[in-house]
Amino acid sequence: MLLLPLTLNAATFPVRGEVNRYTLLRDRTLIERQGVRSYSPVFFSPQITISSGTKSLITELEETSSITNTTTRGTEILGLLNRYINTERYVDANVRAEVPLPYLKVKDFRFIPNFGYQMNMGASLSISNFGDVSNPRAQTYIKKETKMGLFNRVRYKDHQGQINLYKMTRADAASVLTYTNLVSDSKVINFDTLNQESKSTALDIAYEKNIPADSIKLLGQISEIKISQSGADIKYEHAPLLHAQIQKFHKSWIFFGGSHYRKYYGLDDGLYLGADWHYQRLFDFHVQGVLNNESVTLRPSLGYGVFNLSYGMRMQMINPVNNMWVPSSHLIYLQIALRDF
Numbered sequence: 001m002l003l004l005p006l007t008l009n010a011a012t013f014p015v016r017g018e019v020n021r022y023t024l025l026r027d028r029t030l031i032e033r034q035g036v037r038s039y040s041p042v043f044f045s046p047q048i049t050i051s052s053g054t055k056s057l058i059t060e061l062e063e064t065s066s067i068t069n070t071t072t073r074g075t076e077i078l079g080l081l082n083r084y085i086n087t088e089r090y091v092d093a094n095v096r097a098e099v100p101l102p103y104l105k106v107k108d109f110r111f112i113p114n115f116g117y118q119m120n121m122g123a124s125l126s127i128s129n130f131g132d133v134s135n136p137r138a139q140t141y142i143k144k145e146t147k148m149g150l151f152n153r154v155r156y157k158d159h160q161g162q163i164n165l166y167k168m169t170r171a172d173a174a175s176v177l178t179y180t181n182l183v184s185d186s187k188v189i190n191f192d193t194l195n196q197e198s199k200s201t202a203l204d205i206a207y208e209k210n211i212p213a214d215s216i217k218l219l220g221q222i223s224e225i226k227i228s229q230s231g232a233d234i235k236y237e238h239a240p241l242l243h244a245q246i247q248k249f250h251k252s253w254i255f256f257g258g259s260h261y262r263k264y265y266g267l268d269d270g271l272y273l274g275a276d277w278h279y280q281r282l283f284d285f286h287v288q289g290v291l292n293n294e295s296v297t298l299r300p301s302l303g304y305g306v307f308n309l310s311y312g313m314r315m316q317m318i319n320p321v322n323n324m325w326v327p328s329s330h331l332i333y334l335q336i337a338l339r340d341f
Contacts, residue, residue, distance in 0.1 A: 016322060018141040018174060019235050022124035023264040025090045027241055031260050031272070032290055032297055032314075033094075033333065041098040041114040041151070043306070045335040049314070051089040052327040057125070061188050074183040081127055081136040081179060087325040088126040095119045098151060109156050116151040116166070120144070123189070126324060135178045138188045143172040143236055147202075158212065164204035168224070171197045172234045196232035203227055215249040219258070239263045252278050268293055284308070294318045299331055308335040 029049050060080050067073040098116040105111070121144050129136040149166025173193035182188065206221040226238040245258030253275060260270040274290040284303035289296065299312025312331040319326055 016126065016128075016130075016139075016324070017264075018124050018126060018139045020264040021088065021126070022090070022122065022141050022143070023236070023262055024269055025124065026092060026122055027260050027262055027265075027270070028272075028292065028314075029092050030241070031243065031258075032299070032331070035276070035288060041100045041112065041116075041153075042096055042335060042337040043098060045094075045096045045333070045337070047092075047094045047096070047331075047333045049090070049092045049329055049331050051091065051329045054089045054091055057084060057089060058189075065182075065187060070183065074179075077182045078136075078179060081138070081182075084127045085136060086128050086130075086320070086323065087327065088124065089327070090122075090124050090329065092122040093120070101150075109154075111152065111154050113150055113152045116147070116149065116164075118145075118147040120146075125188070128324065130323070132178070135180055137176055137178045138182065139174075139176050140189055141172065141174045141235070142189065142191065142194060143170065144194055145170045158210040160208045160210075162204065162206040166202060166204075168200050168202045169197050170200075170234055170236060171195070171232075172236050174235055196234070198229060198234045198238075199231040200229040200238060201227040202238075217247040217249070219243075219245040219247070237263075254278070288312075294321050294326070297331070299333075301333075306336050306338060308337065309333070 033047060064073060064076045064080055067076060096116070096118045098114040101113040101115060103110075103112055121142075123140065123142045125138065125140045127136060127138050131137070146169045147166045149164065151162070151164045151166070153162050154160065171194045175188070175193075177188060203225040204221070204223045205225070206219065206223075209218045211217070221241075221243040223241040223243070224238065225240050229238060239262050241260060241262050243258065243260040245256055247254050247256040255275050257271075257273045259267065259272070261267055269292070272290055272292045274288060276286055276288040278284075278286040282304075285301070287298070287300045289298050291297075295314050295316050295318075297312055297314040299310050301308060301310035303309070310331070310333045314329040314331060316326050316328060
């Protein structure tokens, strides 16, 4: 692994906002998972995105935290921080399940309501020496989230869309621990802190327009529109996600581009371009590539009947990003779903 030197000029680089970086990576993950070929409903779908080297880092953190001798623990922790200095890790695990409710069709209008449940757990971890090269720090942000409600897909001729209304529960925790804190037996990741929940009612709205003559589809989405909220205040505020996309169909290809935005990152961070190639015989095989301003994601997928399995990689084209080394990420998706209606 290529690492940045420990002797960077600390005054040059501010300590980054971990919530902001997590939100950008999380939204990119959401857009990539959505893809360009929709399925409805999704009966069951576990999905995980994880940075390379995350398992090794967590294992080393657990091993060093279990050392009882203070001097030995200090030496091991400093060595660990230096090995991973100025690098980040990102993890996102998601499980989605839906049960179709009675289907309604009136002339050219079709409506499929689904009762859905989603559970998500995500985390961002960075180790840096910005601010004090002699006392490196570990920053963590952890978020858990559930959504439960009605996920409804509608279509009228060439117009289609989605209206989701659901209850959402969120809890998160963040910590900034220096080398000194870690030696004094503080945990880098403490899941016990996820005990203060924010509960809200939220709405998603999506609209798709097909233009058959030009083989084009237009998509607009607003997700996580807060209707009401109660419970604890959390660091991950209820800011909606905006997303727009255009698709161009050509034979076995779909070319697409778009942008997504949430208040935690810049407009340029949400821009992306992509292509999806499809081949169908006995198996349904397609490969999707997505390019943004720092990385490229390549994700082949294999489907048969209602089953779809894909494994991909998000690979950095630019490194470091904001003076942090970003490793590649693994994307593993399993989906059991009906074809789009």
